[in-house]
Amino acid sequence: MRSLRIVTLALVFLSCGPGKVDLTPAASWASTLSYMSKLWIENRVPTSLLHHSVDSARKEIEKTRKQRDHPQLAAFDAAATALDQAVTDGDKGAAARAGQRCDAIAKALEDLQRSVE
Amino acid sequence: MKKGTQLALGILTSVGGFFDVGNIATSAQAGASFRFQLIWALLLATVLVIFLVEMSGRFAAVTKKALPDTIREHMGFSFWCVPFVVLTLTHFLILASEIGGLSFAMQLVTGVHFSWWAMPSALMVWLLLWRSKFSTIENSTSVLGLITLCFVVAAVRHHPPAGALLAGALPSLPHHDPSKYWFIAVSIVGAVLAPYLFYFYSSGAIEDDWDESYVGVNRGVSVIGMTFGSLIAIGAIVVAAMVLAPRGIQVDDYQQAAIMLSEAFPFWGYFLFAASMGIACLGASVEVSLSMAYTTAQTFGWNWGEDLAPAKDARFSLVYTFSIFLAALITAFGVDPLKLTLLTMVINAAVLPFVIVPFLLLMNDRRLLREHRNGWFSNAVVIFVVVLSFVLAVVSIPLAIKGGT
Numbered sequence: 316m317r318s319l320r321i322v323t324l325a326l327v328f329l330s331c332g333p334g335k336v337d338l339t340p341a342a343s344w345a346s347t348l349s350y351m352s353k354l355w356i357e358n359r360v361p362t363s364l365l366h367h368s369v370d371s372a373r374k375e376i377e378k379t380r381k382q383r384d385h386p387q388l389a390a391f392d393a394a395a396t397a398l399d400q401a402v403t404d405g406d407k408g409a410a411a412r413a414g415q416r417c418d419a420i421a422k423a424l425e426d427l428q429r430s431v432e
Numbered sequence: 433m434k435k436g437t438q439l440a441l442g443i444l445t446s447v448g449g450f451f452d453v454g455n456i457a458t459s460a461q462a463g464a465s466f467r468f469q470l471i472w473a474l475l476l477a478t479v480l481v482i483f484l485v486e487m488s489g490r491f492a493a494v495t496k497k498a499l500p501d502t503i504r505e506h507m508g509f510s511f512w513c514v515p516f517v518v519l520t521l522t523h524f525l526i527l528a529s530e531i532g533g534l535s536f537a538m539q540l541v542t543g544v545h546f547s548w549w550a551m552p553s554a555l556m557v558w559l560l561l562w563r564s565k566f567s568t569i570e571n572s573t574s575v576l577g578l579i580t581l582c583f584v585v586a587a588v589r590h591h592p593p594a595g596a597l598l599a600g601a602l603p604s605l606p607h608h609d610p611s612k613y614w615f616i617a618v619s620i621v622g623a624v625l626a627p628y629l630f631y632f633y634s635s636g637a638i639e640d641d642w643d644e645s646y647v648g649v650n651r652g653v654s655v656i657g658m659t660f661g662s663l664i665a666i667g668a669i670v671v672a673a674m675v676l677a678p679r680g681i682q683v684d685d686y687q688q689a690a691i692m693l694s695e696a697f698p699f700w701g702y703f704l705f706a707a708s709m710g711i712a713c714l715g716a717s718v719e720v721s722l723s724m725a726y727t728t729a730q731t732f733g734w735n736w737g738e739d740l741a742p743a744k745d746a747r748f749s750l751v752y753t754f755s756i757f758l759a760a761l762i763t764a765f766g767v768d769p770l771k772l773t774l775l776t777m778v779i780n781a782a783v784l785p786f787v788i789v790p791f792l793l794l795m796n797d798r799r800l801l802r803e804h805r806n807g808w809f810s811n812a813v814v815i816f817v818v819v820l821s822f823v824l825a826v827v828s829i830p831l832a833i834k835g836g837t
Contacts, residue, residue, distance in 0.1 A: 339682065340682065340684055342680060343680060343681055343682040343684065343688070344684075346679045346680040346681045347681050347687075347688050347691075349679075350679050350681065350691065351691060354691060354694055354702075357698075358699075359694050359698060359699060359701065359702060360690075360691065360694065360702045361543060361702070362543075363542075363543025364540070364543075364687060364690065364691075364702070366543075367539070367543075367687055368685075368687045368688075371685050371687060375684075421680060425680060
C-alpha cells in the first residue's frame with residue numbers, strides 16, 4: 316500500500332511538468348524541524364531557534380513549490396505552521412505531534428526523491 | 433624559558449585561532465552530507481597550511497621583514513599589484529563572512545535576527561583593535577578560542593567507527609551528488625588555506641620581534657599548532673556525520689548546524705555551539721582586519737603596527753576601520769552568511785596561485801634567506817597542492833552554480 320502510494324505520487328509528480336526538482340533540501344528541513352521539536356520539548360534549544368527555523372523551512376517550501384507544487388509540500392507547510400504555533404503557545408504536546416508529522420513528511424519526500432532519480 | 437613560553441603561546445594561538453566560520457561551515461556541510469568521506473580534504477589542506485605557515489614565520493624571523501613589504505621591494509609594485517588586489521578582495525569577503533558568523537552567533541543566543549547584529553559586531557571588532565595591543569588580541573582571542581575543543585570532546589563521545597574514519601582519511605569518489613562533493617572538498621581547502629592566515633602570520637612575527645633564533649619555535653608552532661587545530665575541524669565533521677547525517681539533515685543554514693552538539697552535551701550543546709562560533713568568528717574578524725591593514729600599509733609604505741597608537745599609524749587604522757564597517761554592511765543587508773562563507777572559501781582556493789607564487793619566489797631567494805631558503809620538497813608540496821586546489825576550484829564553481837549550491 317505504501318509502495319503504491321509512492322508510485323502514485325511519483326507519477327503525479329512526474330506528470331506535472333518538465334525538469335527535475337530537488338526535494339532534498341525540503342526533506343532536510345522537515346527532518347530538521349522534527350529533530351528540533353524534540354530538542355525544544357526537552358528544553359535543549361530556545362524557542363527563538365524554532366521560530367527562525369520554521370521561517371527558513373517555509374522559504375524553502377515556497378521556493379520548491381514555485382518549481383513544482385506537490386501535496387507533501389503543502390502538508391509540510393501546514394505542519395511547520397502548527398509547530399510554530401505550538402512553540403509560541405508553549406504546548407509541548409502539540410509540538411510533539413507537529414514534529415512527528417514533519418518526520419513522516421521528511422520520509423515521504425526522501426522516498427519521492429529516490430523514486431524520481 | 434622565554435622560547436618555551438613563546439612556543440606554548442604560539443601553539444595555543446594556532447589551536448584556538450585555527451577554527452573559524454569557514455571551518456565551521458565546511459566541516460558541518462561535509463559531515464552532514466558525506467559523513468566521513470571528506471576528511472582527506474581537510475588533512476591535505478592541513479599539510480599544506482603547515483608548510484605555508486612555517487615558511488611565513490621563517491621568512492619573517494630571518495629577514496625581519498613582512499611579506500608584502502619584501503615582495504613589493506624585490507619584485508616591484510607593478511608585479512605586486514595583481515596579488516595585492518586579489519588578496520584585498522579575498523580579505524574583504526572573508527571579513528564579511530566572519531562578521532556574518534559572529535552576527536549569527538548573536539542571533540542564536542538572543543533570538544534577534546543576525547542582520548541587526550552586523551553593526552554591533554563590527555563595533556566589537558573595531559573596539560578590540562582600537563584599544564588593545566597585539567599580544568592582548570592574539571592571546572585573549574586564542575585562549576578563548578580553545579572553547580572550540582568541545583567539537584573534539586563531542587566527537588569522542590559519539591564513538592565514531594574507526595574503520596569509517598580511516599577510510600575517510602583517504603581520497604575517494606563520492607557515492608552521490610558529485611558536484612556538491614567536489615564543491616565542499618574545495619571549500620574545505622579554501623577554509624584552511626585562507627590567504628590572510630600566512631600573510632597575517634608574517635606580520636605578527638614582526639610584531640612579536642622574532643629573529644633568526646625563533647626558527648625552531650616557528651617550526652613547532654606551525655606543526656603542532658596547525659595539527660591540533662585541524663583536529664577540531666575533523667571533530668566537527670565527525671559530530672555532523674554522527675548527529676545530522678543519520679537524520680537526513682543537510683546544513684543549508686547555520687541553524688541546522690547549531691543543533692549538532694545537542695547530543696553530546698544535552699543541556700549546553702546549543703550554547704556551546706553559539707559560543708564557539710561567536711568567539712572563533714570574533715578572533716578571525718580581528719585577524720583578517722589586521723591582515724588587510726598590514727598588507728595595505730606595507731604595500732604603500734605607510735607606518736603600521738597594532739602596538740602603535742592610532743594617531744601614529746592613522747592610515748593603517750583607517751584601513752581596518754573602513755574595512756570592518758563596509759564588510760558589516762553585507763550582513764546588515766541580510767545576505768545569507770552560510771552561502772557567502774561557502775562561496776568565499778571556494779574563491780580562496782581559486783586565488784591561491786596568485787597569492788602563493790610571489791611568496792614561493794621569495795622563499796627560494798638565496799640573498800634573502802641564505803641557508804634558510806626552501807628545499808625542493810617544500811617547493812614540490814606547495815606547488816602540487818596549489819595547482820590541485822586551483823583546478824578543483826575552477827571546475828567546482830560552475831558546477832556549484834549549476835547545482836544551485
